[in-house]
Amino acid sequence: MQFKPQKMLICYIKKLKIHSRKKKTMKRMHSYWLSSAVVATIAFAGFAIAQQKMSMPDATPVAPAPDAAVAVAPASAPQLDNAAIQALPIGAERGRIIAMQPGACFTCHSGTGDSVIPANPKLAGQHEAYLEKQLHDFKVAEGAEKAMRVNTTMNGMAAGLSDGDIKSLAAWFASQKQTPVPAQIDAREMSDLGKKIFFGGVASKGLPACAACHGPTGAGIAAKYPRVSGQFASYLEKQLKGFRDDKLPEGRANNEAMMQISKRMTDTEIKAVADYMAGVR
Numbered sequence: 384m385q386f387k388p389q390k391m392l393i394c395y396i397k398k399l400k401i402h403s404r405k406k407k408t409m410k411r412m413h414s415y416w417l418s419s420a421v422v423a424t425i426a427f428a429g430f431a432i433a434q435q436k437m438s439m440p441d442a443t444p445v446a447p448a449p450d451a452a453v454a455v456a457p458a459s460a461p462q463l464d465n466a467a468i469q470a471l472p473i474g475a476e477r478g479r480i481i482a483m484q485p486g487a488c489f490t491c492h493s494g495t496g497d498s499v500i501p502a503n504p505k506l507a508g509q510h511e512a513y514l515e516k517q518l519h520d521f522k523v524a525e526g527a528e529k530a531m532r533v534n535t536t537m538n539g540m541a542a543g544l545s546d547g548d549i550k551s552l553a554a555w556f557a558s559q560k561q562t563p564v565p566a567q568i569d570a571r572e573m574s575d576l577g578k579k580i581f582f583g584g585v586a587s588k589g590l591p592a593c594a595a596c597h598g599p600t601g602a603g604i605a606a607k608y609p610r611v612s613g614q615f616a617s618y619l620e621k622q623l624k625g626f627r628d629d630k631l632p633e634g635r636a637n638n639e640a641m642m643q644i645s646k647r648m649t650d651t652e653i654k655a656v657a658d659y660m661a662g663v664r
């Protein structure tokens with residue numbers, strides 16, 4: 384694996400267009416982090432939780448201080464070079480170690496994949512085969528102009544992963560527990576519309592019920608259909624628009640059914656069903 388964490392993170396932060404209020408919070412969090420760094424070495428057990436909260440401040444500085452860069456390295460997994468990682472047996476433990484390497488998955492998705500920032504989807508509890516497929520789809524196939532699923536950050540992240548790394552990462556995140564996000568619907572009509580589409584589709588335009596494939600509780604169906612419940616609504620909305628128009632800068636041409644389905648939906652319908660789906664249990 385060849386992570387270029389600094390470059391990736393800078394580019395990612397630029398994309399986030401963090402406004403000043405968020406910056407202030409992060410500054411605060413950053414100083415909190417510094418002061419707790421000493422404690423953290425002793426309070427080893429608390430590290431996993433702290434690190435999830437700290438993932439943004441780690442990513443904040445455009446030119447991180449040298450000691451801040453060291454601090455990004457999680458204490459709970461050994462830091463290994465690529466040769467050592469490739470020598471590990473394929474499986475969840477190798478996935479965990481890869482995820483915890485400096486600048487790797489944990490910085491955005493948290494170490495267990497239970498992300499807290501809506502732009503970064505939750506991976507915890509997602510189906511293994513689906514995660515594996517996505518990581519392959521983020522890679523640019525030989526001879527292809529671009530990846531089937533375009534996202535600059537993830538295209539960069541996936542590029543250096545071997546098949547064994549991908550299998551291991553999928554196994555690790557699939558075995559972790561997701562903390563579901565609460566439903567975010569604030570208007571009754573939107574909720575009704577979302578519910579109607581999720582369970583019944585829209586017959587007049589051949590839009591199928593989402594529940595047919597994603598399951599009545601949104602938990603998906605192992606191997607083929609991803610979990611959508613408990614995911615961030617804004618992320619789901621972005622994916623539906625990505626499927627609908629794969630020419631978008633972050634388009635997604637990695638599933639024919641979803642590309643067809645999303646083309647039959649208006650922006651309002653997409654928002655309504657995304658909001659509903661996130662909260663369905």
Ligand code: HEC
Binds near residue numbers: 492502506514
């Ligand atoms: C700098 C932040 C960042 C890092 C580091 C990162 N990701 Fe991501 N990841 C994202 C974002 C943002 C998306 C959503 C992309 C989109 O909008 O299509 C994503 C999407 C994904 C998805 C698709 C999820 C879904 O529901 O379809 C998978 C799988 C994934 N990442 C795995 C990983 C793995 C494994 C690593 C470490 C090797 C990693 N990510 C590192 C930001 C990151």
Ligand code: HEC
Binds near residue numbers: 581590595660
């Ligand atoms: C015929 C089966 C089928 C139906 C019906 C269906 N989906 Fe999907 N959906 C899929 C599959 C398969 C994927 C995974 C695509 C891939 O491999 O990238 C998916 C992926 C998604 C994703 C991306 C999830 C992620 O983590 O990135 C969203 C969002 C989604 N579907 C929403 C919907 C909505 C909303 C509906 C109803 C209007 C719907 N789907 C109906 C099969 C279906």
